[in-house]
Amino acid sequence: MHPGFVRAPELLPTPRAADLPADRLSGKRCVWCGKPATNDLSARVSVVKGELLRWEPRSCSYCLCREAKRVYNIHIRTCARCTHRDYCPDSRALYELGFPK
Ligand SMILES: [Zn+2]
Ligand SMILES: [Zn+2]
Incomplete structure (x- = not known):
């Protein structure tokens, strides 16, 4: 398989969704540092407050x-x-x- 077909950001573990403030959970801010986000990390599914949540974390470069x-x-x-x-x-x-x- 060509390496270009692998979305490397999908391989990066994010912080626990349940621990994140709303603006990091929404992808507006970097999931790690809270600065304005510029890169998609691909959609994740996490359990937050006992319910499955699909979210789309983003990050700064x-x-x-x-x-x-x-x-x-x-x-x-x-x-x-x-x-x-x-x-x-x-x-x-x-x-x-x-x-x-
Ligand atoms: Zn390997
Ligand atoms: Zn960051």
Whole structure:
């Protein structure tokens, strides 16, 4: 599969929806730092107050890059599909997001 088909932002875990203020939950502000959001992280489904909630977290560019780096560094140590010579599509997508040229 071409790495471009993997939406790397989908691979990034967000803070718990139940703990977030309304403007971060609505995607108006970055889900991590609360600054104005510019990037979609794709829709999530979380349990808030005992009910399923579909929400669309967004983030600022700075947090998106930082989180992609963080998740990439965890991924390459734990992924069974990644070897020293070949990386899985998730890994490549995270790398492109976290280490832009
Ligand atoms: Zn942010
Ligand atoms: Zn991998």
